[in-house]
Amino acid sequence: MDRIALEELPVVWVRDEDGLYQLIDEIDSVDVVALDTEFIKRTTYYPILALVQVNTGRAIYLVDAPRLDLQDFWAALIEVPTMVWYACGEDLGIFYLLAKNAPLDNVFDVQIGIAYLTGKLQAGYSQAVSEVLGVELDKGESQSDWLARPLTYEQECYAADDVRYLLALYEATKDALTQANTLDFVREDSTLYAHELHSTANMSDDALYLEFSAPHYTPVQIAALQRIVAWREVLARAINEPRTFIISRQALREIIDTMPQTIKMLARTTIHRASLRKYGDEIVRLIKEAANLPASEFPPLPPPTYRSKEKTFKKPLDKAVQAYSLAINVPENLLLRGRWISELLVMVAQDLPLDKLPAGLQGYRHDWAVNTILPLLYDYKTQIQEGFES
Numbered sequence: 001m002d003r004i005a006l007e008e009l010p011v012v013w014v015r016d017e018d019g020l021y022q023l024i025d026e027i028d029s030v031d032v033v034a035l036d037t038e039f040i041k042r043t044t045y046y047p048i049l050a051l052v053q054v055n056t057g058r059a060i061y062l063v064d065a066p067r068l069d070l071q072d073f074w075a076a077l078i079e080v081p082t083m084v085w086y087a088c089g090e091d092l093g094i095f096y097l098l099a100k101n102a103p104l105d106n107v108f109d110v111q112i113g114i115a116y117l118t119g120k121l122q123a124g125y126s127q128a129v130s131e132v133l134g135v136e137l138d139k140g141e142s143q144s145d146w147l148a149r150p151l152t153y154e155q156e157c158y159a160a161d162d163v164r165y166l167l168a169l170y171e172a173t174k175d176a177l178t179q180a181n182t183l184d185f186v187r188e189d190s191t192l193y194a195h196e197l198h199s200t201a202n203m204s205d206d207a208l209y210l211e212f213s214a215p216h217y218t219p220v221q222i223a224a225l226q227r228i229v230a231w232r233e234v235l236a237r238a239i240n241e242p243r244t245f246i247i248s249r250q251a252l253r254e255i256i257d258t259m260p261q262t263i264k265m266l267a268r269t270t271i272h273r274a275s276l277r278k279y280g281d282e283i284v285r286l287i288k289e290a291a292n293l294p295a296s297e298f299p300p301l302p303p304p305t306y307r308s309k310e311k312t313f314k315k316p317l318d319k320a321v322q323a324y325s326l327a328i329n330v331p332e333n334l335l336l337r338g339r340w341i342s343e344l345l346v347m348v349a350q351d352l353p354l355d356k357l358p359a360g361l362q363g364y365r366h367d368w369a370v371n372t373i374l375p376l377l378y379d380y381k382t383q384i385q386e387g388f389e390s
Contacts, residue, residue: 012061017069020063032082033054033080034054047097051064085107089197092194093105103195107190181328224259247283248271262301267280306387348381357369
């Protein structure tokens, strides 16, 4: 890494259409760009994009997002061979919201690459830059007001540094992954993550309840949950306020647990007093509506949950993960997510076909999942079935 060259990369503000299209032309001429975003979403449903940072390898661009129509900019990024991000979850959420595009296939999340090299799943950007490149970054401006104009000198330096070293970090990480023969695995998991984020961003209101369901909920409670969560989502969008400003997660749990039939009963939960006054009647109405539904109109139940504490399959499963980890040089904690294990247990208990494999087990993990993990779990099929019934 030529640190002097990196530190001397020019920083260019993009504030008008001419500047934006010059940047788009430059993006069209390179194979890799590094990106980051700064946004505000503390008091709104929709995040307010304040800044997009772009490193083309030739310059660092600070795109003044509130002043510009970025549709052609998003289109150019969709076409670039590789978009490099670090911990891209929230960034791609905004990208999908504003660009309204199909799932991205050109994402490389360097945080995933670092995880493959170190086993650290949530290593921060400044930590990675320090450990890999030996550069210490100032993170003091992360919570500042990114909509303020002009930005302070410190804000501008922070924003530029978020992508200044990202291409170098990408190249160093890519080289190490190539040496470890795991680069293709990281590309695959980056694409998997980008597709999962697209699914989350485009989930229908009627399906959002699945995130909040609990194993002990009855079909009536699940029907109430579906209605309240969908209603809250529509309202939050309409008034552009965070969902939790309407009903917090804790209050939602209490409402479904108690199923209040009156405003007085609803008031015993931790729902915001302002929300109780504004929306209490509607919440009670939705609960009563769910209670009067015929069984044929209940929403789909969430996937069953393995409840038993007896997991005699865990030790052999751990051994299989350890053996595969050593065989392909991938940290154990990246091979089999807990969610995937839950889905495999359902597959075994219900004798589901292989096309029900989790998406994450349909790539490089596929043969191992089919030829090693599933046969291992099928040896414990009776116990697994009993675990869902207990």
